[in-house]
Amino acid sequence: MTVGVLALQGSFNEHIAALRRLGVQGIEIRKVEQLLTVSSLIIPGGESTTMAKLAEYHNLFPALREFVKTGKPVWGTCAGLIFLADRAVGQKEGGQELVGGLDCTVHRNFFGSQIQSFEADISVPLLTSKEGGAETFRGVFIRAPAVLDVGPDVEVLAHYPVPSNKVLYSSSTVQIQEEDALPETNVIVAVKQRNLLATAFHPELTADTRWHSYFMKMTTEMEEEATSSTSSTIVSVGESSVGTAQAKPDIPIYQN
Ligand SMILES: NC(=O)CC[C@H](N)C(=O)O
Numbered sequence: 001m002t003v004g005v006l007a008l009q010g011s012f013n014e015h016i017a018a019l020r021r022l023g024v025q026g027i028e029i030r031k032v033e034q035l036l037t038v039s040s041l042i043i044p045g046g047e048s049t050t051m052a053k054l055a056e057y058h059n060l061f062p063a064l065r066e067f068v069k070t071g072k073p074v075w076g077t078c079a080g081l082i083f084l085a086d087r088a089v090g091q092k093e094g095g096q097e098l099v100g101g102l103d104c105t106v107h108r109n110f111f112g113s114q115i116q117s118f119e120a121d122i123s124v125p126l127l128t129s130k131e132g133g134a135e136t137f138r139g140v141f142i143r144a145p146a147v148l149d150v151g152p153d154v155e156v157l158a159h160y161p162v163p164s165n166k167v168l169y170s171s172s173t174v175q176i177q178e179e180d181a182l183p184e185t186n187v188i189v190a191v192k193q194r195n196l197l198a199t200a201f202h203p204e205l206t207a208d209t210r211w212h213s214y215f216m217k218m219t220t221e222m223e224e225e226a227t228s229s230t231s232s233t234i235v236s237v238g239e240s241s242v243g244t245a246q247a248k249p250d251i252p253i254y255q256n
Contacts, residue, residue: 001219004029004038006064008054010046010079014204018212032063040219041067043099045078045142045202048108052083052096061097068101073195073218075211081198082106082145089148102196103151110146110187110200117142122201124158124190130217131210138208139189139201146200147188158190158199195222 003019005012007028016026026042029035041064043051055061068074068084076084086100090108111118121136128135139160150156161184189200197218203211 001216001223002027002038002040003216003219004035004041006041006043006051006055006080008058008060009051010044011077011202011204012042012044014202015042015044015077015212018204018209019216021209022212022216024212024216031058032060035060035063035067038072039223040073040215041075042215043074043076043080043083044204045080048079048082049092049096051079052098056097061099064099065101068099068196071195071222073197073215073222074101075197075199075215075218076102077199077202077204078142078144081147081200082108084196084198085147086151102191102193102198103154104188104191104193104198105148106145107148108145109143110148111141111144114143117144120160122158122160122189126155126157126192127210127214131213133208133210137203137210138206140203140205141189141201144189144200147191147198150188150191151193154191154193156188156190157192158188159186160189160200161185162187 001024003024003026005015005026005028007030012028016028019026027034027038029038029041035041055064074084076082082088083099084102085098085104085106086102087105088098088108089105090110118141120139120141122139123135124137127137146160163184191198195218197215199211
């Protein structure tokens, strides 16, 4: 089983480290030929416009679209979610190329600018039912996008409840008025459509490997479907195995 991580820009090293904690070797993908060798692909967070320019430079878009179409699992985190979306709003002037495949509209910087980045506990019932562990997952949102609407084949995996009148961060000019709380708006932050998984936040920046473990299971299932006669091999680089519940506290890895 070989997992590629698009390594043009952004948090690809962190994804590779998270895979390593599960005993899986992630392969850095920068060229079309490399993409042809992997069974699944992670598109990391970063800056989607820059990543798109680099992907264009390396002529990766046709191969990425083909990869999505073949049904191989692809997981986009943050900028990776933007890449996978069929439609994006809030793009820089002139827009940017998207890989597409995921029937949804994303807003590139839904939660505001870099300083409005935040962390929040997100409830993800599917992840808890498949991977066990805590009821919630620590979502690290860095100038994060959000999903504005989804097509009929898209499964919504997680919401982030934003109080309608609540400003996420206070500043000298903006005060949070908790007492006037209005009903919450449930913003979509994680989705799945067949072979495509997408999160607006960064699981690779936490010690919780359940999202990676879940993605590995998607990869194994897809491989078994494709080659039902041959068994897949995990390249073990550590002691732990895929699917093992992680005992580590769920804190951002940069605090370790
Ligand atoms: N952390 C991220 O990946 C941020 C993505 C960013 N909003 C973009 O447009 O690319």
